[in-house]
Amino acid sequence: MPELPEVETIVRDLSHLLPGARIGKVEVLRPDLIEGEAAEAFAKHLKGKRIRGVTRRAKNIVTDLGGERLLVNLGMTGRLLVARADEPDTGHLGVRIALDGGRELRYHDARRFGRLWIVGEEAWRAWDGELGVEPLSDDFTxxxxxxxxxxxxxxxxxxxxxxxxxxxxxxxxxxxxxxxxxxxxxxxxxxxxxxxxxxxxxxxxxxxxxxxxxxxxxxxxxxxxxxxxxxxxxxxxxxxxxxxxxxxxxxxxxxxxxxxxxxxxxxxxxx
Ligand SMILES: [Zn+2]
Missing domain, CATH: 1.10.8.50 (Helicase, Ruva Protein; domain 3)
Incomplete structure (x- = not known):
């Protein structure tokens, strides 16, 4: 199960790969992974957004879409990978997010305990506020x-x-x-x-x-x-x-x- 260092490792990789990319077609193959709205609404919601940055909050991957954020929790077995669109997927593909430049952001999850959801500014602040201190931040003293x-x-x-x-x-x-x-x-x-x-x-x-x-x-x-x-x-x-x-x-x-x-x-x- 990914813990903070594993999620941080993924976030650091993604923060080199994703900023600036524009989201194209979004395909949800496993609707049970999406929280807060129907899979179709989620797909429409993401389409056309530009990715500003990728950070971590607790064990969640936070993708800044400008005003809104896509949150990904990997659960037990989730993986979030960037691949070329013509690369075959590695199995258990749950969500496929097309990016410009012929790339895709893919979420794979064998056991499907992970989840993806989108929050606006207010929901983000409420969610963030309920989480504890980040152990690598200056607040952990x-x-x-x-x-x-x-x-x-x-x-x-x-x-x-x-x-x-x-x-x-x-x-x-x-x-x-x-x-x-x-x-x-x-x-x-x-x-x-x-x-x-x-x-x-x-x-x-x-x-x-x-x-x-x-x-x-x-x-x-x-x-x-x-x-x-x-x-x-x-x-x-x-x-x-x-x-x-x-x-x-x-x-x-x-x-x-x-x-x-x-x-x-x-x-x-x-x-
Ligand atoms: Zn000892």
Whole structure:
């Protein structure tokens, strides 16, 4: 499932490819992927618009159409690709958006948990306002974390994964970020001290930045035709490594379940 680094990787690629392109014919092959309006209305809505830019908000790809925005959430298995119009598609094609210059923007989704929708300025602001802080933005600071954690008794790992607080920190990156911070993932959020908060902020930022540099963990290995794992997978220090020696102290790494998700940590280093 794509997390923030994987979506950021796609957005950076698309932001080189799409700005300036004008949208031609739009074909919706899987109407259940479209939200907020009927597939036909969606297709008409997009036609003729010029793409101004591509950015990311949480785990969503935001295409600026000038006044309106096309939002794409990849769900579990979605892919948004630019292809030449004469290239055969790679299967599970859900939406085909013709661009000038003989190119197409294609949305593929095997399991169809992804979605595409268009928002105007007001709907955008409301949607954006409900999402938490971007962990790579200047708003994600130790001061913010201490204040937002307040009296929360939720375990810090589960707390970091709440999209209404911090966006895009999924299971892999929450475990890895807390390992780098040396903080026990079971600690209640309110117990985080002024000395630990900067380490958590730094740990989460570092692991996300590293993963973006290596073009993500999960997404690329999923689509890699050679069957190789994504560039960041080899750099994971604790995730999915129960029983392996901690890379810092050598103690066996532990696995627990928090909020229905596996957490990996070192019981010796993380206090
Ligand atoms: Zn350790």
């Amino acid at each position: 130790a001061e913010w974390l201490l204040q937002a954690a307040g009296r929360s008794r939720v375990a810090i790992k589960t707390w970091l994964m709440d999209q209404a607080r911090v966006v895009g920190v999924g299971n892999i990156y929450a475990s890895e970020g807390l390992f780098r911070a040396g903080v026990d993932p079971r600690r209640p959020a309110h117990s985080i001290t002024a000395e630990e908060a900067p380490r958590i902020v730094e740990g989460v930022r570092r692991v996300l930045t590293d993963a973006i540099e290596h073009r993500g963990t999960t997404f690329l290995d999923y689509r890699d035709a050679r069957g190789e794992r994504g560039g960041f997978a080899a750099r994971l220090q604790v995730y999915d490594q129960e029983g392996e020696p901690c890379p810092v102290c050598g103690a066996p790494l532990e696995r627990i379940v928090q909020g229905g998700r596996s957490t990996f940590f070192c019981g010796a280093c993380q206090t």
